[in-house]
Amino acid sequence: MDWLIPLILTVITASTPLLLASTGELITEKSGVLNLGVEGMMLVGAISGFAVTATSGSAILGILAAIIAGMLMSLIFAFLTLTLMANQVATGLALTIFGVGFSALVGSGFVGFAIEPLPGLHIPLLTDIPLVGEILFGQDFLVYLSIVMVIAVGFFLSRTRGGLILKAVGDSHHSAHAIGYSVIKIRYMATMFGGAMAGLAGAYLSLSYTPMWAENMTAGRGWIALALVVFATWRPGRLLAGAYMFGLISVLQLHAQSAGVHVPSQFMSMLPYLATVIVLVIISSDRAKIRLNAPACIGQAFRPAQ
Amino acid sequence: MTGGSKPAQLEVRGVTKAFPGCLANDDISFRIEPGEIHALLGENGAGKSTLVKIIYGVLQADQGDLLWEGKPVTIHSPHDAREMGVGLVFQHFSLFETMTVLENIALAMNDVRDMAALRQQVIEVEKTYGLPLDPDRHVYTLSVGERQRIEIVRCLLQNPKLLILDEPTSVLTPQEVEKLFETLRRLADEGCAILYISHKLHEVKALCQKATVLRGGKVVGGCDPREETAKSMAEMMIGQKLTAPDRSGTRKFGDVRLDISDLSLISDEQFGTDLKGIGLKVRGGEIMGVAGVAGNGQNELFQALAGETEIIGTPDCIKIDGDPVAHFGPRRRRRLGAAFVPEERNGHGAVPDMSLSENGFLTAFRRMALSARGLIREVPTRSFADKIIKTFDVRTTGASAEAGSLSGGNLQKFIVGREILQDPGVLVISQPTWGVDAGAASAIHQALLDLAAKGTAVLVISQDLDEIFAICDQVVVMSEGKMSAPRPMADVSVEEIGLLMGGLHDLDGDVTLKTKELIEGDRVGQA
Numbered sequence: 026m027d028w029l030i031p032l033i034l035t036v037i038t039a040s041t042p043l044l045l046a047s048t049g050e051l052i053t054e055k056s057g058v059l060n061l062g063v064e065g066m067m068l069v070g071a072i073s074g075f076a077v078t079a080t081s082g083s084a085i086l087g088i089l090a091a092i093i094a095g096m097l098m099s100l101i102f103a104f105l106t107l108t109l110m111a112n113q114v115a116t117g118l119a120l121t122i123f124g125v126g127f128s129a130l131v132g133s134g135f136v137g138f139a140i141e142p143l144p145g146l147h148i149p150l151l152t153d154i155p156l157v158g159e160i161l162f163g164q165d166f167l168v169y170l171s172i173v174m175v176i177a178v179g180f181f182l183s184r185t186r187g188g189l190i191l192k193a194v195g196d197s198h199h200s201a202h203a204i205g206y207s208v209i210k211i212r213y214m215a216t217m218f219g220g221a222m223a224g225l226a227g228a229y230l231s232l233s234y235t236p237m238w239a240e241n242m243t244a245g246r247g248w249i250a251l252a253l254v255v256f257a258t259w260r261p262g263r264l265l266a267g268a269y270m271f272g273l274i275s276v277l278q279l280h281a282q283s284a285g286v287h288v289p290s291q292f293m294s295m296l297p298y299l300a301t302v303i304v305l306v307i308i309s310s311d312r313a314k315i316r317l318n319a320p321a322c323i324g325q326a327f328r329p330a331q
Numbered sequence: 332m333t334g335g336s337k338p339a340q341l342e343v344r345g346v347t348k349a350f351p352g353c354l355a356n357d358d359i360s361f362r363i364e365p366g367e368i369h370a371l372l373g374e375n376g377a378g379k380s381t382l383v384k385i386i387y388g389v390l391q392a393d394q395g396d397l398l399w400e401g402k403p404v405t406i407h408s409p410h411d412a413r414e415m416g417v418g419l420v421f422q423h424f425s426l427f428e429t430m431t432v433l434e435n436i437a438l439a440m441n442d443v444r445d446m447a448a449l450r451q452q453v454i455e456v457e458k459t460y461g462l463p464l465d466p467d468r469h470v471y472t473l474s475v476g477e478r479q480r481i482e483i484v485r486c487l488l489q490n491p492k493l494l495i496l497d498e499p500t501s502v503l504t505p506q507e508v509e510k511l512f513e514t515l516r517r518l519a520d521e522g523c524a525i526l527y528i529s530h531k532l533h534e535v536k537a538l539c540q541k542a543t544v545l546r547g548g549k550v551v552g553g554c555d556p557r558e559e560t561a562k563s564m565a566e567m568m569i570g571q572k573l574t575a576p577d578r579s580g581t582r583k584f585g586d587v588r589l590d591i592s593d594l595s596l597i598s599d600e601q602f603g604t605d606l607k608g609i610g611l612k613v614r615g616g617e618i619m620g621v622a623g624v625a626g627n628g629q630n631e632l633f634q635a636l637a638g639e640t641e642i643i644g645t646p647d648c649i650k651i652d653g654d655p656v657a658h659f660g661p662r663r664r665r666r667l668g669a670a671f672v673p674e675e676r677n678g679h680g681a682v683p684d685m686s687l688s689e690n691g692f693l694t695a696f697r698r699m700a701l702s703a704r705g706l707i708r709e710v711p712t713r714s715f716a717d718k719i720i721k722t723f724d725v726r727t728t729g730a731s732a733e734a735g736s737l738s739g740g741n742l743q744k745f746i747v748g749r750e751i752l753q754d755p756g757v758l759v760i761s762q763p764t765w766g767v768d769a770g771a772a773s774a775i776h777q778a779l780l781d782l783a784a785k786g787t788a789v790l791v792i793s794q795d796l797d798e799i800f801a802i803c804d805q806v807v808v809m810s811e812g813k814m815s816a817p818r819p820m821a822d823v824s825v826e827e828i829g830l831l832m833g834g835l836h837d838l839d840g841d842v843t844l845k846t847k848e849l850i851e852g853d854r855v856g857q858a
Binding site for chain 2: 186189190193197199201202204205206317321
């Protein structure tokens with residue numbers, strides 16, 4: 026059992042950035058916008074959070090900076106695709122490439138800096154409970170926030186009028202426009218929420234997961250987050266489960282190696298995508314199912330007809 | 332008018348709206364009294380939809396005023412319009428397929444209230460007006476008639492003072508239309524003003540007390556539809572005399588050229604309809620109509636006939652001039668002398684971004700010998716397109732115009748012309764005049780009659796009963812993927828076809844067809 030607690034702890038930290046970023050992207054995609062720039066937004070969030078924390082000494086300011094940076098990145102995307110009606114796929118890819126370069130440029134002065142990692146929660150007695158204490162009550166607040174956010178998003182989508190409107194815009198933008206909802210405005214807000222969450226995910230990486238800055242430190246997690254949304258068939262409950270499953274897969278290779286099982290690391294890092302492909306094939310065979318959850322207008326530019 | 336004392340429910344005064352390159356509404360004025368059912372007539376592009384959007388707040392007028400109960404109002408958004416008491420039943424439904432009936436209704440309500448209370452209200456309105464609907468059904472599982480009920484229920488929930496219906500009956504069976512009219516008459520009796528937009532003139536005649544006719548964005552006249560004939564109103568709409576299709580040349584029916592027997596097919600569309608044991612023979616010189624409410628297998632039938640769906644196992648179930656073809660794709664069927672015109676013009680019948688001459692080439696290159704050794708023969712290709720444009724009076728800048736730049740009616744004339752000029756032995760055509768103005772529609776009808784007179788077997792799939800009565804020799808009805816036995820046009824009534832269209836999902840209660848005599852007596856006015 027010695028290995029179990031550390032395994033669970035690393036799974037939690039590996040899953041949290043995936044969960045944060047994919048929760049944001051879920052909302053973006055539910056509104057009918059496909060933003061492939063998650064990786065770029067995460068990187069810019071990570072360096073912004075790290076730079077502000079390192080210079081100001083305040084992790085809270087750093088986290089706020091990461092959120093704002095992520096939102097600004099998504100605002101660029103929203104302006105290009107929603108106002109100027111650029112192609113969403115191409116713009117999203119460009120946003121990622123831009124984010125990789127921009128974060129490396131800003132971050133070149135911060136390589137090698139060290140900061141204090143985000144403090145974990147410590148509740149006397151509770152945190153000290155053997156085995157489960159540290160897992161349940163010893164994490165930093167972003168971990169709890171990620172869980173709260175996905176639950177909140179689930180509640181928002183299934184129980185609130187706002188959620189219904191968001192889904193309506195993603196389902197049929199012409200109908201939503203005809204009834205009188207502002208499709209573009211709602212998509213702007215959904216896209217910026219996605220940006221904020223991606224920025225937060227980046228901050229988690231550079232402030233808590235590995236409290237340092239390294240170029241390209243997201244290492245493909247943005248892409249996994251994107252795959253995760255499809256994997257979860259746009260449902261928050263499955264998103265939570267999927268994030269932890271992908272988190273488990275990504276740390277398994279380390280633990281497998283230390284346990285003497287030799288699986289090529291490339292194979293393990295391939296697994297999340299392989300799982301997504303398999304799930305896609307399975308759900309595609311039941312089109313009614315994907316139809317009920319997938320936003321029908323995803324990736325389509327909206328031009329109000331005359 | 333009800334005298335000066337009582338203000339109109341809505342008065343439109345001098346409304347003008349311009350879009351780049353076109354004046355959609357030009358100084359339009361008319362008024363609707365409370366409790367009045369007022370028709371707004373006009374061809375496609377006459378400016379009806381633009382006017383409706385202005386009244387509903389989707390668009391803003393450049394000039395002019397709207398007076399609501401005598402007071403000038405500015406309507407900034409549909410939200411404002413609903414607040415005021417304007418309800419709109421959309422032409423293309425504004426529904427969300429993956430949501431439930433109740434969610435769809437909630438989305439169109441202005442004020443947030445709890446769903447349980449809303450559900451109760453919905454059920455009450457449904458009971459009061461006889462519009463049965465299960466609030467928890469997903470929209471994609473509903474028939475078009477049921478979908479329209481959602482739109483109506485959600486308007487009624489807001490207690491509208493003015494209800495606008497934009498082409499509400501284009502997808503309904505005659506029985507459903509009668510049911511709708513009952514609801515509307517009842518609403519009008521309760522004092523609700525109704526603005527009814529349609530180009531089905533016999534319906535306007537049966538329902539409305541006043542009509543305003545638009546042409547080219549202008550009001551060209553008003554009338555009392557009860558005192559007009561459908562023909563006289565149609566002529567007012569198009570501004571010229573209307574000639575009924577000439578069926579004088581009595582055709583002789585030859586051998587069976589299109590033979591469908593026991594055609595069954597599982598649809599691979601997610602909400603498609605399976606074809607069940609379809610059998611039909613169309614002889615040379617005969618025009619066979621396939622009637623039915625949309626979504627009862629007509630698309631699947633067209634695709635099976637056109638070869639877009641290949642049926643590998645049983646090549647015998649479709650025969651063209653005796654040759655089994657069910658396992659062939661479209662190209663090999665065309666080689667045997669068949670031609671096909673799908674319902675969707677842009678993207679299916681024609682490539683919108685390609686020129687007319689290129690579009691002409693795409694289906695005609697073999698029969699018209701437009702290609703040699705893999706190369707396009709420019710000169711014949713161009714002259715083929717020019718010939719279509721000339722013969723079928725396609726209004727365009729020339730053969731090099733992009734297909735997508737043509738209006739619906741003109742592109743349809745081009746596509747129909749392209750197939751007809753290839754002199755096919757079998758022509759399968761789906762919704763030949765859908766969304767086409769009356770002038771172009773009668774040209775297309777005449778072309779189909781002329782083609783049949785030359786010995787071609789023509790199969791017309793249409794939702795428009797007037798069209799079927801106007802040109803067909805026999806009719807079959809599709810319902811839930813099954814096909815009725817063919818009936819000669821001469822001894823079948825609209826009522827019978829309507830009952831067949833309803834299939835097993837017939838409406839309850841005793842349905843009287845008040846419109847029936849009007850339809851049969853006045854079929855000329857089909858627009």
